Amino acid sequence: MKLQHALGGLEGLGPIQGPETKVFVQPWEKTIFAIHVAMMGLSKHLDLKDVPTAFDDEWTWADLRKGAEAMNPFDYFRYRYYEKWLGGISGFFVQQGYITAEELEEKTRQYLADPASIKTEGGDPKIDEQVLHYLETGDSPLRDAAITPAFAVGDKVVVRDIPPTDHTRLPGHLRGKTGVIDVVYDGVYQYFCSTGPDGLGEPMPIYSVKFEPSELWEELHEDGNTAFFADLFEVYLEAA
Amino acid sequence: MKLQHALGGLEGLGPIQGPETKVFVQPWEKTIFAIHVAMMGLSKHLDLKDVPTAFDDEWTWADLRKGAEAMNPFDYFRYRYYEKWLGGISGFFVQQGYITAEELEEKTRQYLADPASIKTEGGDPKIDEQVLHYLETGDSPLRDAAITPAFAVGDKVVVRDIPPTDHTRLPGHLRGKTGVIDVVYDGVYQYFCSTGPDGLGEPMPIYSVKFEPSELWEELHEDGNTAFFADLFEVYLEAA
Amino acid sequence: MSDRFAYDPDREAKNEARAKALEALLIEKGVITAKTVDTVNSFFQNEMGPFNGAKVVAKAWTDPQFKARLLADANAAIEELDFPPFMSGAEGEHMKVAENTDTVHNLIICTLCSCYPWPTLGLPPYWYKDPTFRARAAREPRAVLKEFGVDLDDSVEVKVWDSSAQIRWWVLPKRPDGTEGMGEEELAALVTPEAMMGVAVVEANPPRTGYDPAAQGF
Amino acid sequence: MSDRFAYDPDREAKNEARAKALEALLIEKGVITAKTVDTVNSFFQNEMGPFNGAKVVAKAWTDPQFKARLLADANAAIEELDFPPFMSGAEGEHMKVAENTDTVHNLIICTLCSCYPWPTLGLPPYWYKDPTFRARAAREPRAVLKEFGVDLDDSVEVKVWDSSAQIRWWVLPKRPDGTEGMGEEELAALVTPEAMMGVAVVEANPPRTGYDPAAQGF
Secondary structure, three states: OOHHHOOOOOOOOOOOOOOOOOOOOOHHHHHHHHHHHHHHHOOOOOOOOOOOOOOOOOOOHHHHHHHHHHOOHHHHHHOOHHHHHHHHHHHHHHHOOOOOHHHHHHHHHHHHHOHHHOOOOOOOHHHHHHHHHHHHHOOOOEEOOOOOOOOOOOOEEEEOOOOOOOOOOOOHHHOOOEEEEEEEOOOEEOOOOOOHHHOOOOOEOEEEEEEOHHHHHHHHOOOOOEEEEEEEEHHHEEEO | OOHHHOOOOOOOOOOOOOOOOOOOOOHHHHHHHHHHHHHHHOOOOOOOOOOOOOOOOOOOHHHHHHHHHHOOHHHHHHOOHHHHHHHHHHHHHHHOOOOOHHHHHHHHHHHHHOHHHOOOOOOOHHHHHHHHHHHHHOOOOEEOOOOOOOOOOOOEEEEOOOOOOOOOOOOHHHOOOEEEEEEEOOOEEOOOOOOHHHOOOOOEOEEEEEEOHHHHHHHHOOOOOEEEEEEEEHHHEEEO | OOOOOOOOOOHHHHHHHHHHHHHHHHHHOOOOOOOHHHHHHHHHHHOOOHHHHHHHHHHHHHOHHHHHHHHHOHHHHHHHOOOOOOOOOOOOOOEEEEEOOOOEEEEEEOOOOOOOOHHHHOOOOHHHHOHHHHHHHHHOHHHHHHHOOOOOOOOOEEEEEEOOOOOEEEEEOOOOOOOOOOOHHHHHOOOOOOOOOOOOOOOOOOOOOOOOHHHHOO | OOOOOOOOOOHHHHHHHHHHHHHHHHHHOOOOOOOHHHHHHHHHHHOOOHHHHHHHHHHHHHOHHHHHHHHHOHHHHHHHOOOOOOOOOOOOOOEEEEEOOOOEEEEEEOOOOOOOOHHHHOOOOHHHHOHHHHHHHHHOHHHHHHHOOOOOOOOOEEEEEEOOOOOEEEEEOOOOOOOOOOOHHHHHOOOOOOOOOOOOOOOOOOOOOOOOHHHHOO
């Protein structure tokens, strides 16, 4: 069991902290957030025409999520949201050879000693134009393919329990559970990458599946008139 | 899912720390350990004859374990072993009215300000004699009851998936799994307390059940010639 | 000492230094520019934020036909409005809006990560990304709503929407009583991100109104 | 700030003060005495420790008939030996010993808590109670053993014993080569708690021998 996939319904948790309504709780979080957005906007799989960036990789949510799922679960819960991003993204740039670990350490030390000694200048404006272009136009996963959905509204389905891989969009609390198709979304949708034996990669229908809380949580379900809806890729479903 | 029950096989963990071979890593841990042992030795369910202790409750491993299982799982992993004991045991004494939270806070502050100001004197030696007597003789759960084991060596069994309660001795990674009876232990054994619908309380046979790693961990099992044996109370088993 | 959770005492200073060092190196290497971080953050502070969703909500409250179209096809309906041309941009390519009524209350969650409709709601607040919220809201939504101050009658159905595929959900909150005379702009100022996620109701006289980037941490 | 894992900077000092305060109050209230803590700790430091199990191991190595009886009924066999009369005391009421051989290597774990045979092995070391060990040893015992320095041939069967009921398991390690001339006392000095749990093998010439209470944290 990968704890990061199996959060839904976890017992024994206390009140929600705060709740903290800020988006960023430290100024540096805006820096790593923006770097991630830029990487998504400069990802190789997009049509980059002649954007003069040195970035030469694919980078999507799938990559960030894979990193989070690969973390030690105790670390996953120990670090704040953007701390995990900082670790994952700087690790990526080192691993892909854009920078070395030593460079990063040295520059970090330099900043700690004297923030003003770090100059950040230059760069071609076309890079930022592309990042904004990405934000403005997005990266729709909708594909034009003549695929007939296997299920119709009202069909009973069982969620498959596919062996865990390095990335999945199948929440742990749904595995093996029975629900009813509530919405068949128009069209077919592709995930950012193949998840191997987990099954994502090619365009496929997606559904909103309705589950009874008593089915999901058994004796632990909350009393009351409640329904749980999960958006799921078709490959995760079987006829009940 | 209660994470404390579902540790076995958790994915994504790093190396074992240290490994730290000490039993106690801070001197104060010896204090809370000894208090727990004394409580077990002075527990009301034992034959205490005329031990002049003010302790007037049952206290067994079950009570300590219940406390750990009731913890916020993130706290459970955040605190060291004896930190959890310190929290659980001091909470128990406050809850049962032996001391007040204010007394404990006040005495803690006093100790922080001046450790020498805390005098620990007195007490009837019979109390410590009983604690040692408990350590020396134990508290055997073996019971004299004519109960025939439901299973024999070689029988295939399925581990039940009993709804979670506030305490169980059924590890999460075994639920729903099939194994083979390897040992039928002689006699019948009682657990410290009733675990309600979970099923412990009355004396019952216990078994060592052998599981194949591929059955327990499916695609994630480690290659090699390995067998997993779990000691289980009969109530957790069904014929396969 | 066996303590895997101990933190570096200079944790935040080092986080900051590392983030800034990474930025500087990526500029040096030509991956991003010296303006990228500001460009992105200005965009989220000023363009792609919860004020957009609030305007959509106000419009839906005042125009039942628009509301019907919004619930049927959120992206198409929003494109009718006078917005900059990025309301189906990043993380809003395929949105779906769930309407709160007297009998149904909707709550959006993402148990796997933090899926969120950026163009209309901006960036998700920390509580939405908190594993405790993500875990609890799935199984005990009513208890969680109560902690957020939303105390629902037993007769109200709670619908929890977990976004694990490609659709980004958000909530059309109920228009509060006592707002009959208000115009769209005035109404929009009442609508909080929390209300558009289902953990708050819109109040006619909230303690604060409108969008405050500082309150979001910008 | 959203940080549920931050620690009190005075964590250890406060832990200590709280433990001592609790002890003092329990003495005042007549629950325990001023000597209870020392009495218990001295007992574990001097009487109920891994030196007992080490003696049993040495005996089993030198007396095949005793070994056979130990494996058949550990408590009964140990009672034959010249021990103080508490070898079936607390947490040792029902013990079971698993023998390491050329073809089988045993590892004891407790995935739910920290079950451990006190009379023979004393108190469990921190690594045994570490959730990471408990989680990993169940599914990947060979990898864990390798991290502990025990590199087994593929042909050796690994048996993992998870103690969730009332039996306390421990391991009879293999007698190392090169110890043929040694007597029981000398042999016992080679046997570590780790070897009796299955995460170490006994060496004929270990860097340290015998029992050191300080190394256990006493």
